[in-house]
Amino acid sequence: MKLFMNENITPLQKEWFTKGAADYMNRLFNEPLSLTDDPSKADLNVEVVLDDRTKDSYVVELDGLRGSITSNTWVGALNGFYRWLEEYGVRFVRPQKAHEVIVENIKPDQRILLDVEPAYDHRGVCIEGADSFENVRDFISWLPKIGMNSFFVQFENPYSFFKRWYEHEMNPYKDKEPFDTQKAQKLSDLVDQEMEKRGIVHHRVGRGWTGEVLGYSSRFGWEKGLELPEDKKPFAAMLNNKRDLVEGAPILTSLCFSNPEVQDQMVEVITDYARDHQDVDYLHVWLSDARNNICECDKCKKERVADQYIRILNQLDERLSEEGLDTKICFLLYHELLFAPQKETLKNRERFTMMFAPITGPLKEAMRM
Incomplete structure (x- = not known):
């Protein structure tokens, strides 16, 4: 069986997919698979045809082992490939191949036509908890198999989540393993590579920008016990x-958003990050992770924090446009930001995606939108 993939699929993605697809073809159909650069000699054509849509979709047209899988994104093509495998009984129950259900050595005798556009643009998961690299890698591998397309790495890198695992916080039965910022960055780079192989839509950062303005790195998450220098007060x-600082924690501390210097510094910090990390598709720009911590100075009391937030987002959009950056910005409705702005509106809506996070609302019943 010969496989062709077109020029919109990178060499890294081609190498990774060919190896994985060959394993499935062998186990399912006892059929060897190899890559060809000649589409006329291919049995299976997997192609990415780019367009302007933000939502991915795919078309599967296969008669036995001959035909094509076409999508407007690479992760969409993977969604289509794994969905095709499901037509032959494959089930991806949990992360890791050990939890896949595969009926081996069957006859590929079905004619399968699928034309799928998922209901949601963003289908993914945010890193949380205590994670080893292997946990994250296996989960990212599982996402396109179950129709997902996105993964969100909170903060500059996943230091906080890896630290909980490798130092085994709150686990008296395991000894701490060696762990530092260098190891966290190395593992973070490997996570990025796993997303790149699969064309996973890359969401990043979220909280931490307020701490960056105060001189603290976002990578350390919820660290406490720090002191705020006088020049940053x-x-x-x-x-x-x-x-x-609120509870000695930068991530819990809000800023004086009526201060023009605060606005300018926050915008520049985010712009610098976007310029240096153009592999990030959706850069999340959130405020602090606490409630009842909004500035009570005379100027800030005159308006809602949501108005200040929108003003900063509009200024950020202008700076990103000046830099020629098309990075999407995801903003958050959370705590005080659940109260809508009274004056300000987003000027360039194409830049922005909204995340609704009503953490203080009742979660026992379905939301009524």
Whole structure:
């Protein structure tokens, strides 16, 4: 069986997919598979045909082992390939091949036509909890097999989540393993490579920008016990007539968003990151991870934080456009941001995607939109 993949699929993706597809063809159909660069000699053509849509879709047309899988994205093509395997009884129950159900050595005698456009643009999961690299790698591998297309790495890198695992926090039965920022970055780079192989839509960062303005890296997540330097105190939100870190944690600390210097610094920090990380498809720009921490200075009290937030997002859009960056920005409705702005509106809506996170709302019943 000969496989052809077109020029919109990278060499890394071709090498990775050929190896994986060959394993499935061998186990399912006892059929060897190899790559060809001549589409006229191919039994299976897998092609990515780019278009302007944000939503991926795929078409599967196969008679036995001859035909094509076409999509407007690489991860969409993978969704189509794995969906085709399901027509022959394959089930991807949980991450890892050990949890796949495969009936081996069957006859590929079906004519299969599928034309699928998923209901949602963003179908994915955000990293949380305590994770080893293997946990994350196996989960990312599983996503396109179950029709998903996205993965969200919180913060600059997953240091906080890896640290919980490798240092076995709150686990008295395991000893700490060696772990530091260098190992976290190495593992983060490997996570990025796993997403690249599969064309996974790359969501990144979220919280941490407020801490960056105060001089702290977002990669350390919810670290506490820190002290705010005097020269940074004018940037921090005023609470009870005091400007300082909330619980000694940058991620829990809001800013004085009426301060033009705060706005400018936040926009520049985000722009610098977007310029240096153009592999990120959706850059999440959130505020702090706490409630009742909004600045109480005379200027900030005059408007909702949502108006200040939208003003910063519009300024960010202008800077990204000046830099020629098409990075999408995801903004968050969370805590005080659940109260809508009263004056400001987004100017360039094509830049932005909204994430609805009503953490303080009742979650026992389905939402009524």
